[in-house]
Amino acid sequence: MKLALTTCLATLLTTAAWAEITITDLRDRTVTLDAPAERVLLGFYYEDFLAVAGDGAADRIVGLSRGPWADWRPKQWQAYTQTFPQLADLPDVGDTESSTFSIEAALATNPDLVILAGWQYDALGESAQQFDTAGVPVLVLDYNAQTLEAHLASTRALGQAMGTEDRAEALATLYADMTADTAKRVNASTENPKVYVELAQKGPDEVGNSYAGGMWGGVIDRLKGQNIANGQIENWGPLSPEYVLAEAPEVILLSGSEWLNRPAAVPMGFGADKALAQTRIDAYKARAGWADLPAVKNGKVYGIYHGGTRTLSDFAYFRFLGKALHPAAFADVDPQAELEQFYADWLPIKPEGTFVMQAE
Known part of the structure; x- marks a missing residue:
């Protein structure tokens, strides 16, 4: 009888403890879970979810906003579906970028947690309240903010939600330590070059987006580069060719990916061929007036x-750019090796392809 009462009490205490999972997300919302999530509708930050949730993470996903993964990063998607074939069979609930996100489809997956990027949650607007009405908690993360604080808060919130706080804390500590080392090196440098970043998706005949504040803009700011987009755009948008030439950037960053049906884009990422990337970059360098730019x-x-x-692995890209902006301060840093080590330690695949390169 005593054993039965003890067992019952332990069960009640465990249930009560799980009922106390309260998280403040990246939109300063209070999110309460009865227990660590086991049925997740995942909107974005796919690799971060897998890294933080650890073993069995893929089995806890019941639906995806698939477009931002399969369409934006098709070779990465291919690598993960080879490791976790079940991902390809999960329901696709659409995506907010193409205005196809269906809350009805999301609810039909019977999730106990919906994880969205800040930009997805913002795009849904008042319609996101339908999740509240259905009694399904929504956790908003924001790695896009590209600040140390947002990265750490997103990682810890995800760890709380998935019951993997120790793993999340280890990742947060790694990211904070690498960021601190990067900042120390940057602060020791006197260089402050002008930087231009362009999304190299459309090819050289059409100007792609540049970035200010968040994403690559946030990276450049934290590395103490002079981002020529600052004050010209809000978040992202193209800069005029005339403005870029007048600013004479000393460093040019062409951001490429695995886009489909983009024959002039710079291919970077999983499965990307370095020689082809060089050829596509050469086409950008051949733009009118670019031969005279200091960077070229x-x-x-x-x-x-x-x-x-x-993303959590972006510290390696920070350090690659740190090496580009402050070569002496980062002379002993090997960002490619650091990226490979991150995948070996935290993710189930290898980063095979071309992820960073200095054009010839």
Whole structure:
């Protein structure tokens, strides 16, 4: 009888403890879970989810906003579906970028938690309240903010939600330590070059987006580069060719990816061929007036994986750019090796392809 009462009490205490999972998300909302999530509708931050949730993470996903993964990062998607074939069979609930996100389809997956990026939650607007009405908690993360604080808060919130707080804390500590080392090196440098970043998706005949504040803009700011987009755009948008030439950037960053049906894009990321990336970058360098830019004349044009920002592994891309902006301060840093080690320690696949490169 005593054993039965003890067992019952332990069960009640465990249930009560799980009922006390209260999280403040990245939109300063209070999210309460009865227990760690086991049926997750995952909107974005796919690799971060797998890294933080650890073993069995893929089995806890019941639905996806598939477009931002399968369409934006098709080779990455291919790598993960080879490891976790069940991902390809999960319901696709659409995506907010194409205005196809269906809350009805999301609810039909019977999730006990919906995880959205801040930009997805913002795009849904008042319609996101339908999840509240259905009694399904929504956790908003924001690695896109590209700040140390938002990265750490997103990681810890995800760990709380998945019951993997120790793993999340280890990842947060790694990210904070690498960020601190990067900042120390940057602060020791006196260099402050002008930087231009462009999304190299459309090819050289059409100007792609640049970034200010968040994403690559946030990276450049934290590395103490002079981002020529600052004050010209809000968040993202194209800069005029005339403005870029007048600013004479000393470093040019072309952000590429695995986009489908983009024959002139700079291919970067999983499965990307370095020789082809060089050929596509050469086409950008051949734009009118670019031959006279300091970045082109001095061999300071770089390709980088667009999927390398807004994620826990982006510290390696920070350090690659740190090496580009402050070569002496980062002389002993090998960002490619650091990226490979991150995948070996935290993710179930290898980063095979071309993720960063200095153009010839």
